[in-house]
Amino acid sequence: MSTSTVRPGLRGELWRRKPVGESANPHGPRLERTIGTFQLTMFGVGATIGTGIFFVLGQAVPEAGPAVIVSFILAGIAAGLAAICYAELASSVPVSGSTYSYAYATLGEVVAMGVAACLLLEYGVSTAAVAVGWSGYLNEAVSNIFGFSLPQALLYAPFAADPDAPTGLINLPAVVLVGLCMLLLLRGASESARANAIMVVIKLGVLLMFVVIALTAFNGSNFSDFTPLGKAAVGTAAGTIFFSFIGLDAVSTAGDEVKDPQRTMPRALIAALIIVIVFYVLVAFAALGTQPWTEFEGQQEAGLAKILEVVTGANIWGTILALGAVISIFSVTLVTLYGQTRILFAMGRDGMLPPVFAKVSTRTGTPVNNTIIVAIAVAILAAFVPLDYLIDVVSIGTLTAFVIVSLGVIILRVREPDLPRAFKVPGYPVTPVLSILACAYILSSLHWITWVVFAGWVIVFLAFYMFYGRKHSVVGRLQRGEITPNEIPSTKEH
Template sequence: MALDSASPITRSTLFRRKPVRRAADGAVEGPGLTRTIGTFQLTMFGVGATIGTGIFFVLASAVPEAGPAVIVSFVLAGVAAGLAAICYAEMASSVPVSGSTYSYAYATLGEIVAMGVAACLLLEYGVSTAAVAVGWSSYLQEAIANLTGWRLPDAILYAPLSAVPDAPTGVINLPAVVLVGLCMLLLIRGASESARVNAIMVVIKLTVLAMFAVIAFTAFRADHFANFAPMGVGGVATAAGTIFFSFIGLDAVSTAGDEVKDPQRTMPRALIGALFVVIGFYLLVAVSAIGAQPWQQFEGQEAGLSRILEIITGTPVWATILAVGAVISIFSVTLVTMYGQTRILFAMGRDGMLPPLFARVSSRTQTPVQNTVIVAVVVALLAAFVPLDYLIDVVSIGTLTAFIIVSLGVIILRVREPDLPRGFKVPGYPVTPVLSILACGYILASLHWYTWVIFAGWVIVFLAFYLLYGRRHSALGRGIVAPTEGGH
């Protein structure tokens, strides 16, 4: 029976849920996307979104906090991120549609919760994409300067405002806008083309990191690990918190549900595969870097891995190659995070939570063109003109909240739908999802209070939009999709 979209606000309308079993069968209402992405390309999506600027520069922050025991910190951060990734793997195999945590929350916790999660995800993907594009601009400048000795003028390299005192300012961050535009063109051309380009860039960035490890191991000294944990257990834990955010990005795999071949098997494999690749390369880089340089020298080493190579080899050549690798690395991150945001908006448009424009698919390219253009314009404006420094911790809240919702969703679906077909099951249930919730909650508790205020304000605005628009245009509310029995 159709639900009245203009009915009074009640618990039953706010918490109505999408039918899980139709999603598990791959059935969707409204526009659909073409399934062209295989396991390898999807794994590269996860790796591409995760291995970005973090590993190139995080050691300068993390090593002074933990000493050589930063290796243990990498393992702890990987375990925390891995717990969430494993929960994502089960949810992706149970609800194999586009939309990531938004779609999972819609199927398990209800419509208004899904909109709250969507606010988290859009903030995470939007701000982080813009911030990464700004970072790409800096690394591009470094690579150009190393190769040619020429520097871009400040007017086209920096935004007119800065959140950091005495930081350089300009008129527009033009390289960041160019990067967003290139990613937009790729995404409009097609998902399979974007996946192919991303896979190539990921292979290049992994090759560059492997090159760093090989060169660093030529200067390896075991005595650099002698005073293994100078800051004690507390230092190891602090460094793990710093490093954790270098693992954010694995959830990008779950945004591709509508475009993956055999999603119930492919998505879990890609998530777990990406997790192991990321942890393996992070540990390889950390061990080789500390073996090549005393841990006391990492503090304040702004050039990160590039500087280590320059010290070892006595020439800037290899450092320049690494800088070029960083430029490629960040391009890959921007491409995948923009892709993820467009697919979340696509799922919301298809559900009626946003105007139909966001779910419109081009008959020629089989991509949501208007949606992609809107995302590109907003991200480019943020990257070009807005200081984003204060919003990075807000991104962390959005990401960790999404991780918690996914872990909670695993428990709810196991209880509510024990016989639901699952291509992957979380090992160690229910301990694993509970540990994931606790680990993410612990990191959330360490964030500044003003970050929570900004985040709460954004979510309230988004929920107000839902009450004014989404609730009345919901496909569930209009009877286009039948709600889950007992879903209120």
Template structure:
């Protein structure tokens, strides 16, 4: 359970594809990070986080941004030292061993699966707002709300439709997905810039008078709710096998995405809080569009913003689904999941099987679970993954100091230690029931590993009768056991 995956020349499980096609450059990868991040925390998590902390949610964004920034710097070093798909799972496998890697995989699968569902639920809200503004009609409540929502429906059908559209684009190819995402991100940033300019016309400092109505502890709680929106920084590192010159490209993209995301979050949140009293955010659907309605008295600008949100939240769903499929691919290639998860279509060079599986699971979550039950579950997975990466930097520096690195963490070891402390503080602030649900999920994944995964690991040296060499490019070699009477 403590065996580690080699950084170079790791064995590949029987029946799994060895690698994906390298087509993504620095700009497209940066847009992956921005695309998966800007949108979730801004377009609809404000309605969850602002009621928890009031105007002090600005400090929550700063706290989450500091923790994410410290972790992002650690990600940059790990991505340059271990430039493979699988993100934190692969880093943990290389530094902490197979058992810990499966626990991290549980965090990542929870993080990506639930965040994709949460984003799809928010997309449904903005789609409804757009239809109201353009045609004066709304989709029936029965098909836009989950059964366990505050105002229950039957199923959130638009959320499921979004997941299916993303699935079809991902199956088509990584390069096509990256290009589509880049276009959507540029639209998103333009729309948010428009929102900020208009919201500042209705800005009043009175909205900040009662700055921290819930007290200081609420700042950490809201930071935990917000933190799932920083998942995009992890999503960059899931693309290791599809990036050109990954040792240089991945650190640059991670840091560039962090700077863009933090600046946009703070600008839009400040503008929104200045334009609307914090008490108005609770339960508000399509909140930014509603703020523009109230500030201008016209539906035109909120229609533009709702249209931009519909397009841009599509990009968040696309990238988070992409990230989860690549983690499953890495696990299948390592033999810790069935090899069907690491089968690559020879034409599109994409893992079609696991893309379909992810789409089915996420559709169920998005269609039947309300948004407020999803956000905290994503944060706990993201924070745990960030802590593991920071710890991995320290371990790899000590164990393999001469390993080539395209980027090194500044102020080592202070930076990774601060990252661990900051993420740990936010974890401590989360609700107790989030911990129980999270712990139960990790136990399920570890049980699967103990009963199945460890027996099929590619590190078993032919435990399934086959060794595939990734390093030498040798075809599968059958291991033949000699008869007992052989010399």
């Protein structure tokens, strides 16, 4: 008898779902709604442009040659299909937590925790990776302006994937960047959104400057051998480039802090997607027109700035671009750090993590504990782990999240066809199916080692869920009658 009751009970616990109504109007602590459409769009652009275009060309171009333009378009199509699916779920489940919250409402608790593992890995690693890339542009700007370079010991991690790559003691600029972003986020969401919007406008202006100047040295012969490494390499490069589309997911982490989220979030997602793809393709095309694809090898750090210096024969334009990149990548780090803190907040509010993650400051209206904890973890990762080990792991987390979102659209359409939706995916069900297939294609091109690391992390996270989250889940406690909705604490501190 005990066996027959335990097994269904365990199965019921693993697959229980958070009602869509409760997801959209959660019990417990809440954040303040202060972010409008323009600022939210700038969140998406800010978290995306900068990561990919400012230093991923040095990795992606050697993987695919001039055909990397197709890789950008392929990654953009996959991201675009997923963004459309995000827009529908964001209008239906307008809450912080991104794909974790969507999976909880559509697929069940255990899937939501698996998705959370993807998201936390994705955001933590991407923030560290971007901070690592920031160091190169900062050093370039310091060198051009003041005539000296920062010490190598303070610019690089103690080891590198490439035996010929430089090493040091600690990537100190990366740690400083994370610390500055943490301080800004602690001031409040509206202040952070305003600062990010200013930085995004600057970065777009700098990238337009690069395109105009680079096109003056355009050489069509650089595209003559368009696929020197074969067609399969295009997919491999697309997997690397997908690292840069994390910003689209960052928009959906702000659900609790957006004004009129049912309308604002879909609009911001689509607008950010269009801006990102246009700028990525323009910059990649202009950069490839200036030099043979083989010369991109090793240009991960301040690559675009070096291209401008070669084209113009003067340091001034490269210096301007390097300074623009310093500001630009600051905004990427700010938004991805923000995104992870809000995912942790949603999980803490749901009881899937200890209550410390659900605490909200009465003074700033932000999850202060989450911001400090995440900043410390990311700073350690950025200080001591080289960029080479990080990018593909981010891609697999992003792609998995995109697949879950696309699947969630289909499930929610079937399960709750009459649910109010401010935005509906056009071309349903073809669009979400194509999104799943596109993401699956890019996933299939990733190295097996990436899969091993990813699987290991998810298993560890699910083990934590089995021992902690499953027992402390607010949904579970409500179902068992241990608490009532009115007894869920509205956690405030300070």
